[in-house]
Amino acid sequence: MSDWAALDVELSQWSAIGQIPRLWWRDDDAQTVTPDLERLLGLSHRFSVPTHLSVIPDGLQPDLSPRLRDAEYAFVLQHGLVHKNHEPKGTPASEVGNNRDLALQQDDLRRGWDILQSAGMPRLLDGFVPPWNRIGDATRRMLPDWGYSFLSAYEGRGDDADIAGLTQIDAHLDPIRWKYDRVFRGEDKMLAMLIEHLQDRRRRAPERPIGYVTHHLQTSDAIWEFTERLFARTRGLWWTVPDMQKET
Numbered sequence: 001m002s003d004w005a006a007l008d009v010e011l012s013q014w015s016a017i018g019q020i021p022r023l024w025w026r027d028d029d030a031q032t033v034t035p036d037l038e039r040l041l042g043l044s045h046r047f048s049v050p051t052h053l054s055v056i057p058d059g060l061q062p063d064l065s066p067r068l069r070d071a072e073y074a075f076v077l078q079h080g081l082v083h084k085n086h087e088p089k090g091t092p093a094s095e096v097g098n099n100r101d102l103a104l105q106q107d108d109l110r111r112g113w114d115i116l117q118s119a120g121m122p123r124l125l126d127g128f129v130p131p132w133n134r135i136g137d138a139t140r141r142m143l144p145d146w147g148y149s150f151l152s153a154y155e156g157r158g159d160d161a162d163i164a165g166l167t168q169i170d171a172h173l174d175p176i177r178w179k180y181d182r183v184f185r186g187e188d189k190m191l192a193m194l195i196e197h198l199q200d201r202r203r204r205a206p207e208r209p210i211g212y213v214t215h216h217l218q219t220s221d222a223i224w225e226f227t228e229r230l231f232a233r234t235r236g237l238w239w240t241v242p243d244m245q246k247e248t
Contacts, residue, residue, distance in 0.1 A: 002191040004233060010198050011234075014206075021198055022209040022244060023237045026052045026152060026171055027216050028079060028129065032061035036216040039224060044073045047231035049238040054079035054129035054152075057112035060119055069122045075241060077127040077152065081112040085132075094134035105139055106146055113147070125150060125241055133171070134158060140166075150241055152211070167245050171211035172197055175223045184222040190230075209244050 014021055027040060030053045044051040054077045055064070068074045085093040086100045096105050109128070116124055127150035128143060135151070137159050143151055144165035155170045173193050177183050185193075197210045214227065231238075 002188055002195055006195055007191055007233060010195050014202055019206040021237050022239050023234060024209050024239050025049055025212050027214045028054045029215055029217055030055045031059050033063045033067045036219060040216045041071045043228060049231050050240045052077055052241055056083045057115035058082040060115055065119045065121050076121045076124045077129050078112055078116060079129045080131040081108040083131045092134055093132045095131040096135050096139045098136035102138060109146060127241060169209050169244055171213035173212045182218055184220055187226055207247060
């Protein structure tokens with residue numbers, strides 16, 4: 001069992017060694033302004049927590065860019081092109097997996113990037129978030145040549161060996177149990193996961209970020225409420241991707 005007091009104790013251990021954890025927030029599948037997106041942006045503004053929205057270019061609606069211009073803590077990352085699976089039936093889903101021609105993938109990503117640029121997306125970063133958090137090894141190696149300096153997937157999915165010109169900052173904490181009716185993992189479980197990652201970083205690599213990933217379109221009230229409590233207890237610990245890239 002973990003609780004908020006246990007989190008406070010862990011954070012005090014960081015203070016004792018003069019270190020600050022690097023927490024960061026990513027939210028996936030944005031295309032248009034919805035009540036859930038407004039709730040997300042409200043939390044980001046209220047607690048001064050940067051949010052990194054991975055936006056699906058195909059189907060992007062014209063209301064998103066002007067809304068994000070007024071959201072000073074919102075950054076934009078590219079989330080594939082269509083969020084369409086191109087892998088064979090029976091294998092894990094991916095839009096940029098091992099079984100699709102690299103030239104076709106490059107064309108898709110270029111089209112997606114052009115859509116985001118043409119839409120005037122504010123604070124658009126040259127970062128890529130693969131749909132389903134899965135990317136083929138060959139595709140990953142090509143990202144710097146295709147103009148990307150940053151990749152974010154989910155820890156443990158695929159290769160994360162260093163590639164020149166590419167910073168990889170993954171997500172580690174997902175509050176949704178995707179295989180079980182997409183319900184909230186629970187506050188105790190989320191705090192236990194966070195504390196475990198914090199302890200590991202403190203002991204071995206304080207500079208390594210810890211990523212919290214949400215999906216605003218599939219976020220229950222329980223997850224929003226947990227997120228609000230989390231931000232309230234961790235004020236000042238949330239980083240932007242550009243700041244983390246400077247530190248790595």
